Amino acid sequence: MRRLGLWAGLAAVMAWSLAPFVWQLLTSLKPVAELEALPPLLPGSPTLEHYRAILAGEPFGWLMLNSLVAAAGATALALVLGSLAGFALAKLRPPGRAATLAAVVTLSMLPPIATVSPLFLMVSATGLHDTLIALVLVYAGFALPLAVWLMTQFFRGVPDELYIAARVDGCSALGAFVRVMLPLATPGLVATGLLVFIFAWNEFLFALSLTASTAARTVPVGIALFPGLHEVPWGEIAAGSVLATAPVVLLAIAFQRRVLDGLTAGAVKG
Amino acid sequence: MAAIALERVSKRFGATVVADDLSLEIADGEFFVFLGPSGCGKSTLLHLVAGVEPPSSGRIRIGGTDVTNLPPQKRDVAMVFQTYALYPHLDVAGNLAFPLRNRGLGRRAARAAAERVAGALGLTPLLDKHPRQLSGGQRQRVALGRALVRRPAAFLMDEPLSNLDAALRVEIREEIKRVHQTHRITTVYVTHDQEEALALADRIAVLRDGRVVQCDAPGTVYARPADAFVARFVGTPPMNLLPAAALAGHPAVRALLDGRDPAGVTVGLRPHALAVHAAARPDTLALEVALVEPAGSETWVVAGAGEARVKGRLAPGVALAPGQMAHFAFAADHLHLFDARSGRRLD
Numbered sequence: 001m002r003r004l005g006l007w008a009g010l011a012a013v014m015a016w017s018l019a020p021f022v023w024q025l026l027t028s029l030k031p032v033a034e035l036e037a038l039p040p041l042l043p044g045s046p047t048l049e050h051y052r053a054i055l056a057g058e059p060f061g062w063l064m065l066n067s068l069v070a071a072a073g074a075t076a077l078a079l080v081l082g083s084l085a086g087f088a089l090a091k092l093r094p095p096g097r098a099a100t101l102a103a104v105v106t107l108s109m110l111p112p113i114a115t116v117s118p119l120f121l122m123v124s125a126t127g128l129h130d131t132l133i134a135l136v137l138v139y140a141g142f143a144l145p146l147a148v149w150l151m152t153q154f155f156r157g158v159p160d161e162l163y164i165a166a167r168v169d170g171c172s173a174l175g176a177f178v179r180v181m182l183p184l185a186t187p188g189l190v191a192t193g194l195l196v197f198i199f200a201w202n203e204f205l206f207a208l209s210l211t212a213s214t215a216a217r218t219v220p221v222g223i224a225l226f227p228g229l230h231e232v233p234w235g236e237i238a239a240g241s242v243l244a245t246a247p248v249v250l251l252a253i254a255f256q257r258r259v260l261d262g263l264t265a266g267a268v269k270g
Numbered sequence: 271m272a273a274i275a276l277e278r279v280s281k282r283f284g285a286t287v288v289a290d291d292l293s294l295e296i297a298d299g300e301f302f303v304f305l306g307p308s309g310c311g312k313s314t315l316l317h318l319v320a321g322v323e324p325p326s327s328g329r330i331r332i333g334g335t336d337v338t339n340l341p342p343q344k345r346d347v348a349m350v351f352q353t354y355a356l357y358p359h360l361d362v363a364g365n366l367a368f369p370l371r372n373r374g375l376g377r378r379a380a381r382a383a384a385e386r387v388a389g390a391l392g393l394t395p396l397l398d399k400h401p402r403q404l405s406g407g408q409r410q411r412v413a414l415g416r417a418l419v420r421r422p423a424a425f426l427m428d429e430p431l432s433n434l435d436a437a438l439r440v441e442i443r444e445e446i447k448r449v450h451q452t453h454r455i456t457t458v459y460v461t462h463d464q465e466e467a468l469a470l471a472d473r474i475a476v477l478r479d480g481r482v483v484q485c486d487a488p489g490t491v492y493a494r495p496a497d498a499f500v501a502r503f504v505g506t507p508p509m510n511l512l513p514a515a516a517l518a519g520h521p522a523v524r525a526l527l528d529g530r531d532p533a534g535v536t537v538g539l540r541p542h543a544l545a546v547h548a549a550a551r552p553d554t555l556a557l558e559v560a561l562v563e564p565a566g567s568e569t570w571v572v573a574g575a576g577e578a579r580v581k582g583r584l585a586p587g588v589a590l591a592p593g594q595m596a597h598f599a600f601a602a603d604h605l606h607l608f609d610a611r612s613g614r615r616l617d
Binding site for chain 1: 347353
């Protein structure tokens with residue numbers, strides 16, 4: 001009986017989360033004639049015409065590539081800085097550690113909209129407007145509090161003795177970080193990287209205000225610019241959304257085991 | 271190999287004093303044990319020597335070199351931990367080779383050295399296993415091998431037996447002693463277990479509140495404890511401590527007191543030195559039996575109550591039950607006298 005309740009609950013959550021995505025998928029496969037009709041719920045004669053349209057007519061491939069570079073770059077930068085900071089905060093006991101962590105949490109509360117104008121001015125002043133570098137820097141900056149916080153927690157989970165052992169066994173602090181701490185925090189790196197990547201991939205506000213052309217425009221902005229003067233191409237919007245969602249879903253599926261696996265088992269009595 | 275010297279070393283964490291103006295010389299090749307109750311900061315002493323933690327004041331020398339400001343990787347010491355601290359992402363061979371690879375030894379040479387150490391410690395079949403696949407005893411052997419593989423100037427061992435069950439504890443303890451006898455590497459060993467300390471040490475430093483209460487050979491610590499704390503802490507069962515007034519009638523006690531006021535003196539008697547008889551004899555202490563504890567090779571009798579609670583060894587061929595009168599006999603040379611107020615040894 002309790003199992004039944006559990007399954008019912010899970011099904012409800014699944015339906016709630018998946019319904020919009022399924023709706024997009026169905027819409028993206030409907031021919032134009034069926035787009036604004038309901039019924040049919042399912043496409044009567046499924047078609048790939050919208051996919052063909054966005055991939056041929058618009059530079060959608062470029063947008064995907066821009067998104068990929070911006071998100072991957074931001075993820076790499078946030079992981080490098082976040083893991084170094086997290087390691088230092090968790091294992092090196094620097095003075096002002098508690099204050100630093102408090103500041104990190106406070107910064108993560110900052111509403112992005114509050115920083116759009118100043119960031120726009122800074123990016124323009126440095127000549128980085130409409131470049132992917134600007135997006136990488138801004139995304140990494142916004143993801144950093146989360147990355148620092150998560151990596152600090154993951155490094156705290158690695159027993160102090162392992163760090164001490166590495167130091168005594170001949171590693172510098174940085175050597176111990178690279179050769180012992182980082183391999184043990186891999187699940188943390190993967191989890192953090194995934195969250196940062198998804199954030200950067202989905203980001204809309206900064207991508208809209210800091211880019212002006214397909215040189216740096218990302219997928220979310222590109223899709224938002226699909227509607228023309230007189231018509232809203234729902235089919236193409238849906239097809240674009242599906243294509244934009246797919247990489248993130250695949251990443252999550254590919255890495256979910258790594259995220260869940262703890263590597264530290266066996267380090268200490270267990 | 272090297273001697274280790276602590277010179278007026280102090281370490282404080284906020285208000286907690288872990289080491290209070292500590293000065294010690296540990297000889298080259300010596301097996302030196304810090305013995306103290308749990309949570310008295312013994313591990314921190316090892317961290318100071320290893321360089322993972324800086325002292326609040328004072329200097330530390332290893333092999334004559336002042337290492338106070340050297341980072342751990344330049345001190346050439348190896349550590350063995352209570353929790354083993356094996357690198358979970360490396361197999362046994364990788365763990366054993368890790369300190370050598372860090373010192374720039376080539377992959378092949380490091381692997382060969384790892385295999386030699388594994389052979390000496392009976393770990394050869396485990397070389398390709400990961401730590402999580404090993405039992406506690408195997409893990410501690412690997413940790414021992416990892417410390418041994420590069421022949422450090424000193425071993426620092428932090429309660430290496432405390433996570434093992436009783437049988438393994440004795441086995442690994444013998445292994446540690448064997449390694450020390452074979453290689454004569456200066457070893458600083460920290461434990462709260464007085465039995466380990468007595469079994470392993472060339473010298474024991476008994477710690478209390480960041481100070482060394484006594485630093486002597488195990489035999490001396492046992493036979494002539496410097497104060498009542500050491501007397502109770504070292505030896506099982508712990509030494510009986512009685513107000514001298516309770517025994518003032520005994521001629522041996524009276525002679526030892528030598529005119530001191532019995533009210534200011536505590537008398538210590540090891541349970542092993544107390545023979546418990548059922549029949550009254552001259553100069554015995556008569557008390558009512560509270561408990562009888564058989565312990566295999568001997569049977570302990572606990573008699574009296576409160577401050578006059580005494581444990582002694584049942585004499586061969588004697589049977590006693592709770593409620594009966596027991597007569598505790600002892601020889602004058604087994605008596606210890608302590609100042610009742612300060613606890614310091616008097617004789």
